[in-house]
Amino acid sequence: MKQVAEKAGVSTSTVSHVINNTRVVSDDVRERVLAVIAEMRYIPSAVARSLKNDKTHTIGMMIPNNSNPYFAELIQGIEDAAFKLGYNIILCNAYDDAKKQAAYLRVLMEKRIDGLILVASGDDEELSGILRDMPMPKVVVDREVKGVDADFIEADHETGGYLATKYLIGLGHRSIACVSGPMHLPPSRDRVVGYRRALQEAGIGFNSHFLVHSDFTSEGGFSAFKHLLSLSDRPSAIFAGNDLMAFGGMCAANEAGVRVPDQLSVVGYDDIALASFSTPRLTTLAQPKYDMGQAIAKTLVERINGGHQPPRRKMFRPELVERQSSMPLR
Numbered sequence: 001m002k003q004v005a006e007k008a009g010v011s012t013s014t015v016s017h018v019i020n021n022t023r024v025v026s027d028d029v030r031e032r033v034l035a036v037i038a039e040m041r042y043i044p045s046a047v048a049r050s051l052k053n054d055k056t057h058t059i060g061m062m063i064p065n066n067s068n069p070y071f072a073e074l075i076q077g078i079e080d081a082a083f084k085l086g087y088n089i090i091l092c093n094a095y096d097d098a099k100k101q102a103a104y105l106r107v108l109m110e111k112r113i114d115g116l117i118l119v120a121s122g123d124d125e126e127l128s129g130i131l132r133d134m135p136m137p138k139v140v141v142d143r144e145v146k147g148v149d150a151d152f153i154e155a156d157h158e159t160g161g162y163l164a165t166k167y168l169i170g171l172g173h174r175s176i177a178c179v180s181g182p183m184h185l186p187p188s189r190d191r192v193v194g195y196r197r198a199l200q201e202a203g204i205g206f207n208s209h210f211l212v213h214s215d216f217t218s219e220g221g222f223s224a225f226k227h228l229l230s231l232s233d234r235p236s237a238i239f240a241g242n243d244l245m246a247f248g249g250m251c252a253a254n255e256a257g258v259r260v261p262d263q264l265s266v267v268g269y270d271d272i273a274l275a276s277f278s279t280p281r282l283t284t285l286a287q288p289k290y291d292m293g294q295a296i297a298k299t300l301v302e303r304i305n306g307g308h309q310p311p312r313r314k315m316f317r318p319e320l321v322e323r324q325s326s327m328p329l330r
Contacts, residue, residue: 001042008036019044058088059300060108061117062101066093068216068244069272070289071119074141077293078117085301087114094121096215105130115300120145137303139296143186151299152313153292157187160285160318161194161239164267167283167320168237169202172329173265177210177235179224179245188213191241191269210235214245221245225252229264236264236329243268243275246282250325265326269318280324288316 001019005012010029017023018033025033036042059082063071079089090111094101101121108116115136120127120143131138131148138150142157161178168176178195181188192211199206212227214220221240228235229252240246246268250260258264260280268275271286295314 001044004033004036004040004042007040008033055114056112057086058090058111058113059115059117059297060090060092060111060113062092062094062104062108063119064094064096064121065216066091068242069274070242070270070287073272073289074293074296077290078297079293080290081294081297082301085297087297087301096121098127102126102130105134109134115139115304117141117296117300118145118150119143137300139300139303141292141296149311151303151311153296153299153316154314155187155287155292155316155318157190157318158194158197160269160287161191162198163194163318163320164191164239164269164285165195165198166202167322168239168265168267168326169198169204171237171265171326173235173237174204174329175207175210175233175235175237176204177207177212177228177238179221179228179238179240179249180211180213181216181220181241181245183213188241195239214241216242216244218244218248218251221248222252223248225249226256229253229256229258237266237326238264239267239269241269243270243272243282243284246284246325247274247278250278250280250282261325261327262330265329267326271321275321275323278325283323283326284321285318286321287318292316 001012001015005015010033014025015033017025018030082089092104098121113136116134116138118138119141128145128147131145140150140152142154144152165176178192180192183189196206212224214224221244238249240249246266250266253260253264260266268282268284271284275282275284
């Protein structure tokens, strides 16, 4: 700033006023200062400005795994809303590693973020302690963290599991398996609760052999479907905990010579963009990812700008999208 001031023949305070629009500066002085800034490729220090203004206009976001397109589509809604509101996003990916998650949260504190969006990789005492020590506003998404006061936004996963299973029952299926995500994650547990509720409501007994836990990846779905299709009394339909698992599962079915949907109906969860382009196209439960992302960003910015109401909870309802991977039982 000193160098810009010297070259433009003005004081450093004048350069500061031009950059921050904090005082009226004559047009010719402003143009001269901006020309020197452009010539020198000077970029004002966001850190220095934050020390003065106590705001960086930066939001930190922690997600479990960016290889899952669900998070990419959720982030799009968050970024679009945050950008319109004048905020930038710093994205950290924990790769489902609690230690990496804790390390990144400390880094975000060092970056002086104004607020945090968290999709947690599990829940433990260390995470709770770190979040309690983070003074900035927070929005927790999908996976609540015990002992942390924050706004909480989620999808209704129990209803999603219920709707998926009820749909398959409506197609005449009675042997319905569920490939769930890790049981320590609330969305996985809730989807299983919905699955079992639909079975009970239809008078179908729960078969423990038809419930398989895996991780939320195509590889996890592949191995889980492979196991289910090797059973002597194999299911006629499978509800997969997310679309990636369903894709891996349909690959396993193809390798086993089981035709989808003629011999096996498959329903996924999330409705990521790829679900419309798989073979066959995937029937799935659509989460309103973009709308959720918009709500998450707007809720956090309201908090940053002085919202003092008690922590709020908002739940979004998923909807069934019927495509070609499911059909009535023959």
